[in-house]
Amino acid sequence: MIQAIIFDVGGVLLRTEDRAPRQQWEAKLGLPPGGAEALVFNSAMGQQAQRGAITEPELWxxxxxxxxxxxxxxxxxxxxxxxxxxxxxxxxxxxxxxxxRYQTAIISNYASNLRDELTNQFQIADAFDEIIISCEEKVMKPDPEIFHRALGRLGRQPREAVFIDDFQHNVAAAEAVGLAAIHFQPGLDLAHALQQLGISSG
Known part of the structure; x- marks a missing residue:
């Protein structure tokens, strides 16, 4: 029986609904489409920030x-x-x-600013029993270790948890550890998807 529900942040809780500002900066800086995200997230330094080797200010x-x-x-x-x-x-x-009714948690690949944003900017940190951030753990999804750490802190077995993420490779990684998983996409009725797993919010 599911006892813990674990959420990703970027692309799930916090989504880029307006891409125009990034596109405008790409045009201004002579970057190709998607070049801004590639620098921030996928460059060697972006990956180091998410692994906690450098801070978010150092990345910028x-x-x-x-x-x-x-x-x-x-x-x-x-x-x-x-x-x-x-x-x-x-x-x-x-x-x-x-x-x-359930334990709630976050597993996110993110740089050093996330915990402060969740606590102070968005004021939603209290909605989660555990917040697992790659930069603090020095390990990123889809490494199974980050899922095991989250489960350990929640005191749960893999079969007792469901993980929700917008990247299919992270969903597959969670399933390989033994968690149920939901691939989050725009327009998904998440409450219904959870009900399919026997999880009710009411």
């Missing part, structure tokens, strides 16, 4: 130097990069309902 310092930007230009790029992201308040409300 590197991005600024890499693109030959001033400190002010780098700060403007950073603001623009994140400005299209929106918190799914409906999903947060569902999670708060679920938390009355």
């Amino acid at each position: 310092q590197w991005i600024g130097a890499h693109l030959d930007l001033s400190v002010l230009e780098t700060a403007a790029f950073r603001r623009g990069f994140w400005s299209g992201d929106k918190l799914d308040t409906g999903l947060v409300a569902l999670i708060r309902q679920l938390k009355t």
Whole structure:
């Protein structure tokens, strides 16, 4: 029986609903389509930030130097990069309902700013029993170790948990560990998908 529900953040709780600011910066900086995300998330330094080898400010310092930007230009790029992201308040409300009956948690590949954002900017950290962030753990999804750590802190066996992520390879990794998993996509009725697993928020 499912006792714990584990969520990803980027692409699930927090989604880029407006890509125009990133596209505008890509055009301004002469980057190819998707080039901004490639720098922030997929570059060697972006991966180091998510693994906790460098901080989020150090990542942006590197991005600024890499693109030959001033400190002010780098700060403007950073603001623009994140400005299209929106918190799914409906999903947060569902999670708060679920938390009355189940354990809730986060597993996220993210740099050093996430815990502060969840606590202070979005004020939703209290909706989760455990928050597992790759930069703090020094390990990223889809490494099975990050799932085992989350399960250990929740005191659960894999069969007692479900994991929700927008990347299929992370979903597959969770399933390989033994968790149930849901591939989150825009338009998904998550409450219904959870009901299919016997999980009710009511």
